[in-house]
Amino acid sequence: MEPTDAEMLVFATKVFGSEEDAQAWMERPAIGLNQRRPIDLMETAEGREAVATYLVRIYFGVYT
Template sequence: MAAFAKNEPDSNRAVEMHRATALLGGKKVLQHSLDEALDVHEMLLQGLPLAALTHLIDNLSVIHKTAVLEKVVGMTLLTFRRHKYSPKPLNQAQSGRAWKFAVILSRATVVFGSQAEAERWMEHPTTGLNQRRPIDLLATAVGAGLVEDFLERLEYGVYA
């Protein structure tokens, strides 16, 4: 299995990739076998099926789906409802943002011990992020990177 990033072991990234895949409905919903990062890349180029986003937001227990749609994916609730039964996939930008959210949520779940705790953390201002809510930072690639970096520091016990 190919590495997701050169500096992390294959097994860690593979587990993270499979957790993110499960949050999006797994192979049944995604209609792709995701064995390595290039598989994810190809799937995102084609666009995630709207059913994957539906599966993700339907399985959130704390975060309101409007916040995920608007802040994380960049789609209004009205647009989501209008396209809910359309066979048209998400565009590349929305697909990439939904995937990134699934990856970050899966990592936060590991760090905090449960998905509900991870979601609660994402909804509250965090000292290590200048009192910003992690979910608000996910609107941009730079903000998502800040959240990922902070989670990595938490995971390894480095808070500063």
């Protein structure tokens, strides 16, 4: 089951420490997402999975 937008924001908030920082991250190109903005990738199941995976990697300190 794929996470909802709200669930992704909750997890991103946990990763970045505040909802404001999480929303800002969603709007910026991310190195680990080939310089694509997470918010743009959230439009497809594959993109949503890529964003979720990248957030997990950031959370656990695995950046590459």
